[in-house]
Amino acid sequence: MRYAYFPGCSAESTARDMHQSTLAVARALGIDLVEPKGWTCCGATAGHQTDHFLAVSLPAANMAKVRDMNLDMVVSCAACFNRMKVANHEIAAHPATRKQVGEALERDYDGSVKVRHFLEVLLDDVGLKAISRAVKHSLNGLKVACYYGCLLVRPPKILKFDDPENPMSLDRLVEAIGGQSLDWPCKVECCGGGLSLSRTDVVVQLTDSILDMACRAGADCVAVSCPLCQVNLDLRQQDIRKQTGRNHQMPILYITQLVGLCLGIRRDELGFEKLMVPASTVLEKVAAN
């Protein structure tokens, strides 16, 4: 199992824990991840909001590089994943766009690189059975609220990732490593990622309601797979406490961190120290078995 792995910018900054844990899990499961040389921004930043052409050509530039590697492209950031898929769709569906992008890249790119989220690799290529077998420490019935956010599943016709209203990929993975995935209503609610800095007040409201539902559902932690969601849900708990007095103290973990933990990977290799809300309850529970 060999893939071109596009880390994206957050993997080297705010989501280094995601990056670290992805690599560690891949290693443990025999997945070979190769970084394309000279990768650039995927356009999920201001790019795609300001310039439609930039929003397509930035991801295309990266995918063109992967095209040469003759590998499927694996992405672990939901925003990158979304940009790549959408760009592929635009290029494949509109010959004019393809031509325009080709001119900018000074090479033709046909939108054919297969873009896959790291979760898909775990679910489809490695398989839940193999992961179950590889588990060294079960999650031991840990109650996990799986949170998908918007970028992984929408627009469904393009991303074709999972049911946009009630996705189950993360839940199945959590069950496979011995956790109890919760049926809770906010799996795909917006966390306000796009307004994180400009309208913090709105973000506090949105994240508060999501975390509130997770608490009511009895979650021990929330599992995410998008760096924007993670930061938002993790970081804003402080603001929520200040503004509303509610202290959720809800650990927000990357799914790869949970999987890594179960595979017996050392915590420091999984970036646990980067969490704002410490995951001590989770760690205790897993350690208990």
Place this chain on the structure above:
Amino acid sequence: MSKSDDKMIGAVLVQGGGIAGVQASLDLANSGFKVYLLERDAAIGGMMAHLDKTFPTGDCATCIVSPKLVECARNLNVEILTLSELTGLQGKPGHFKATVRRFPRYVDEHKCTGCSECTQVCPVDIPDEFNRCLGTRKGIAKLYAQATPNIFGILKQGHAPCKVKCPAKVNVQGYVQLIKKKEYLKAVNLVRQRNPLSAICGRICTHPCESVCTRGKADDPIAIRLLKRFASDKEIEMLEAGKLALPEERTPAPGAKKVAVIGAGPAGLTAAGDLADAGFAVTLHEALSAAGGMLRWGIPEYRLPKKILDHEIELIRRKGVKFVYNSRVGRDITFQSLRDDYDAVFLSAGAQKSRKLRIEGEQINGVLHGVEFLRDAASAAKPAVKDRVVVIGGGNVAVDVARTALRLGARRVEMVCLEQRDEMPAYKEEIEATLAENITIRNGWGPKRITGNGSVTGLELKRCTRVFDEQKRFSPVFDENDLATLEADQIIVAIGQMVDEQLTGHIQAQSERGCFRTDPVTGQTSIQGLFAGGDNASGPASVIDAVAAGKRAAESIERYLTGKDLLPGRFESTVNPMPDELLPSTGKIARMDRPQPKELAPANRLKNFEEVEKGLTEEQAVAEAERCLNCALCSECNRCVETCQQHAIDHAMKERTLTLDVGAVILTPGFKEFDAKRKGEFGYGRYPNVVTSVQFERMLSAAGPFEGHVIRLSDGRKARRIAWIQCVGSRDSACSNGYCSSICCMMATKQAMVAGDHVEGLDATIFYMDIRAHGKDFDQYYERAKAQKNIHFVKSIPSRIIQVPGSNDLRVHFLDADSRLQQQDFDLIVLSVGMEPPEAMARRASSLEIRLNDFGFCHTDRLSPLSTSRPGVFVGGAFQEPKDIPETVTQASAAASMAMELLAPARNTLITKKSYPVEHDVTDEQPRLGVFVCHCGMNIGSVVDVERVVESIANQPDVVLATHTMFTCSDTSLSNIKESIREHRLNRVVVASCTPRTHEPLFRETLREAGLNPHLFEMANIRDQCSWVHSAAPQSATEKAVELVKMAIARARMLSPLEGGTLQVDQTGLVIGGGLSGMTAALALANQGFPVHLVEQTNRLGGTLHDICGTLEHPDLTQFTSALIRQVEQHPNIKLYLETEISGIKGHVGKFLLTLAKDGRQLEVSGGAIIVATGARQAKTSDFMYGRSEGVLTQIELERLLHDRAYPAKGQNIVMIQCVGSRNDQHPFCSRICCSMAVRNALAIKKQDPAANVFVLYRDIRTYGFRELYYQQAREAGVVFIRYAPEAPPEVRDDHGLLVALKSPDFPEPLRIETDTLVLSTGIEADLKNNKRISDMLKVPLNADGFYVEAHTKLRPVDFATEGVFLCGLAHSPKFIDENISQARAAAARAATVLSKTQLDVSAQVSYVNQQKCISCMTCVTVCPYSAPFCNKDGKGQIEAAKCMGCGICAAECPARAIQLHHFETDQFLVMIRQLFAGKDGELSPVGHLARGTPPSEGSGQDPELLTDDRPEENLLERV
């Protein structure tokens, strides 16, 4: 073409048995056409049968629709074909050949009496689609309680995965269901139909069935093997307890053909049993000393006790199979002698030799082989076992060997196998049992060498790195460097079996890989008459595989010996898998544990061969059977077949195709509800408390799954806070449904109103976009709902619903009136799902050559709304465009009118008229009563002691025959009744059975066929009123039944024959009004060949049509209008009266007289039916500066300007105000058309000048149906729609230019629009004066708004309560051109049901006035809803029989008791009451002395009171 070919076919095919299909069928059949009514479902009734109440009257939907359905079923000229679909149509109008596919019902429609016994024994509960899966139904059931036809049917779509996967195709679901019902013997017998080794397989079957069990997707598969074992053990338990006897021993008939079976293993036993059952003389040759094969010699007793094996062998022996032991082919008998002595031979000798390892040391003493070891262990001479035993192999035999060795005394047993633990071929439970017994298993090792010197000392192993290659083929790879050694005293090799090569040597049939080569389907070998199966043909396989091979061979041999083809139609080919998508969904199933059977503790196992696994307890077994999901729906357990005394059930019924000759086709297939799961944000299918509007109807229905209780599905708690979300799947381009479904607003409003009666403290919220209450009197209903304190209308469509964790409350997110995001919690959410075209039509449209529109509805034109793209094929109802019940019924009649016009020459050519024998005159006869008391199978008989009822009434006066019947309504019983009438010269008949509602007509018909007047019949309902309601008290129920029958007898003695009259029909139509509707109706009748008098008060035809320049779809109507007028003027059958007033109307249905006044002269015309089409007019206004400012126009005026290109739109600001003078206190109704008109004019302006600003100020935009698309277009074109509240209407000022000021609830700031043109939508109003005049003459009612009132808002939308008078057009209510056309044609079709007959039957059950008693108060004239009574020339009341509907109101109201209703006369009831109290208190004497015979006739002077006794009735009734 010959002349006969040219004749049109006077039959019509109607596809779709909803209310539209039923209405069209009745209209056609009642006007002289044969009708085939096709319905895809098992009963007619369609969506209406699902509804609880209809608004605004609050009628029970079923109660109003059922009589129509029953009428349809009884009509001789309507042939109802249920479970049928029109799949192809050849030919041309007037001459079609229709191909019809009929799906099997599995119940003979002609035999089923609807008694329901089958359903009572059916063990299968499956989701009830009729109740939208809110409850369950039985596998055999009626579609719904009041289903027409009243017969049962079975649901099947294929077989369950368990049955399909089973090699022997055992009906697993069937026996699991029987176990659920504790029918254990029946369960075992069902197993044995396909597998005689039930108890054996219950222990050792490899149960491939469980691996595919659907339930396994949710939690664990059903413990099928253990259930089979449980039922089989029950059988043995009963045998042992003496509660059950073994079957009789049978012997084959002398001369029966002879079959030899070689080998008494599972395959041989199975085949022998089947062949003996088929009547052959079967001899079973077994090489060893006892039967069973591997079952006896290979499977240790701790897994399969010999007692069990012997039991099932004995059952086979008793079928007449002869067992010959110690008879080995080649040793004791020769193959040639077999061929000589028998007609056929089945080889099933098994694979009895162990495979060898072929490694060094295998020959050393102490190396044994598995099969032989087990065989010895099973015999008396047990093999000696050493201390340390190593078993080589990982299959079931190896496991058996290991465990047996342990039991025979080995101290340590180890297993070695190549495979890893999860690759081992032995079953998981066997491996677990092995480990539990402390046997160790070394996985991943292969034997290299057996060491020893004279006797075994050990085993050398090498590491096995891979067992199977990429293709999953056995291809082990070893690491010769990774070695290990095991010490052992004894090594047993159990790596597989093979067929004894000696056997194949003796029998020279073709073989390969050491097995006999056979045809995979038939089991036939290369030698004629020789069949082979089981391990010696397939190689080592499981017991169930061997059984399957035995079954296959037996089927082949039987066919071979009876000279039949071996291949076609074999049993296995009838087992078809259920399509995956139809399998039960497992997503929402609550987890339930699979039971664990008790086991012997490992410590206790080793000393003996006692069976390790114990069976399930009864509790466990029944609970486990309950977990079955009934994948195949019907389980084919055959309980219904055994129970049905009519022998109506046939599980082998097949689909059929028919061809019907018809002249025309009407498509009324209805609609499909939008699948709410497609709007994932509302959580339907995920959150239990989100239901659809149709589910909510079922919830409200008293006959529904919750008997009218409105509950939360999550916890069954009463739902108090309920929200409706409108437009789910409608007005939603995102799901490709841009149209409006038209009905949902009123449905939700009604549901909220009705729910208020069901739920105390209801708090209802309706989230909507626009409330579309555009129908007649709808707005008034909406206003009433709005006025309710507990119903809130919120103009907002929620963005999503989430379920609050822990509470199952639903939290709705929506924007409130101030555009603020709100959240509100509810108990229950109702999604108002929209209409989509029926799936079947999407599939069939191309083969029927019908064009569909973009959404898949039938394509039609607004000016010919009933015609499809194919001539001769007409359409009506929701398939044409979403619509409500009245419009659907209207369109159905209209479509019928289209067919009538087309086929007018063929009218009355194919209809059946029944003729009856001359009625026997009973006038002077003493009553002779025959009483038939019905068991209705168990329905009555299980509660009421029917025979005692018969005994108790047999000696009642005048009863000459009293008897009981199983099903009185069955064909045989009806013939018996006729026979009895002749034989016993009966002149009165009483049937005590079910309800007269469904069955009285049938029995009356029987009387007529036997030459008795049908009114000489009386019925007692001892089912509903006795066995059903008093099922817990059979004694009292029987007593009550006796009383009811005695009362019926008493009344029957008083019955007298009644003759209904006939009246001649003047086959001329009378149409009042010459507008669009009047002209259309007149043409529809004239084209059918009826002369028509068309009366118009103005000097030209066309009416308000002249004001309309165009429609949304047809910009210019001038041509249409003039062509229509020309057609009317030139039609030879139409006589036109312009500038003519109606000055008088007289007469009744069949013969009306209109007095016409023209130019001061009077003229009288006559006809059989009247159509009122007097129209309405544009409402006038003086509001909003109309008439005072030049810039203010009405929509019609604007339309005219636009049409004439006289409107300068350039750069102007145009404001339109909707609902001017409508929906207010003066005009509370909605004029329906104004929104679309405004949209049309706005679009026209925008087209003329895109820069013009058009503002439409509205309350609700009511562009229903496909008109919604134009509303969308208008918004896209930039027309601005601004809402205003009725309490804050726009203000208009004209100070040097028009100014419109408005405070909209949707804008925070007040708006001021400088306006160049202000356009007022003034709507339509009734011509009150004219309507009043005509309605007085016709004696028909007007509503508060001055429009005529139809007989019934839902089901008789174009009829008046007065027979023979019909209504259409704007005189009924405001509507569009296409709707007027439909309604006019509908009125014509209804009129044609009268005009097509030369004479009408007048009911005999009419009222009459005793002229002597009449006090001339004329109360009867006032109270009669049908204007039947009148004041005659003597000043007395008299009743026009032709108008009387027999309701009896006059008889009840008459203060002088001068009125009696025939057949319901006072004395007939008094005798019943007297009978009831006869002898009870000693005061009322029996009624035997009462006079009988001739009833009083009108004016005969006989007083009913004189017939009873002197006591005034009042006193009598007080006593009661």
